[in-house]
Amino acid sequence: MSTRRDAREWAVQLLFQIDLNATDKLDRVLSAFWEDKESDEASRKYAEFLVKGVRGAIEEIDALLSKYADNWDINRMGVIDRNVLRLALFEMNNADEVPSVVSINEAVDLAKYFSSSESGKFVNGILDRARKELEATP
Numbered sequence: 001m002s003t004r005r006d007a008r009e010w011a012v013q014l015l016f017q018i019d020l021n022a023t024d025k026l027d028r029v030l031s032a033f034w035e036d037k038e039s040d041e042a043s044r045k046y047a048e049f050l051v052k053g054v055r056g057a058i059e060e061i062d063a064l065l066s067k068y069a070d071n072w073d074i075n076r077m078g079v080i081d082r083n084v085l086r087l088a089l090f091e092m093n094n095a096d097e098v099p100s101v102v103s104i105n106e107a108v109d110l111a112k113y114f115s116s117s118e119s120g121k122f123v124n125g126i127l128d129r130a131r132k133e134l135e136a137t138p
Contacts, residue, residue: 007039010039010047015087050090058086061089064089064093068126084115100131104124
C-alpha cells in the first residue's frame with residue numbers, strides 16, 4: 001500500500017523530469033512513469049493531482065515562489081528545490097484537507113532526501129514565509 005508520502009515523492013520525480021524535458025504530452029509521461037511503479041489508485045491519483053495542478057498553474061505558482069524567495073531567481077534554484085517548492089505551494093493552496101505545516105514538513109523531508117540538508121533549510125524558510133501570509137489572509 002502506498003502513502004501520500006509516496007505520492008509526493010513520485011510527483012517530485014515527475015515534476016523534475018518535466019522541468020528538464022519540457023513536454024506538452026503529460027498523459028504520455030504519466031503513463032510511462034506508472035509502468036514500473038507499484039502503487040495503489042489513491043496514491044497514483046494524488047500524485048497526478050499534484051503534477052497536473054502544478055503544471056496547470058505553473059505561472060501563478062512561480063509568481064508566488066518569486067515573491068517568497070527573496071533575492072532568488074527561480075531559474076538559479078536547484079531543479080529539485082524548485083520543484084519541491086512548487087509542489088508544496090500548490091498543495092498549501094489547493095489541498096484543503098492537508099494542513100500547511102504538513103505540506104511544509106513533507107517538502108523539507110523531500111528536499112533533504114532528493115537534494116541536501118541545506119536544501120531542507122532553504123525550502124523551510126521560503127514555505128514558512130508563504131504559510132504566514134496564507135494564514136493571515138482571510
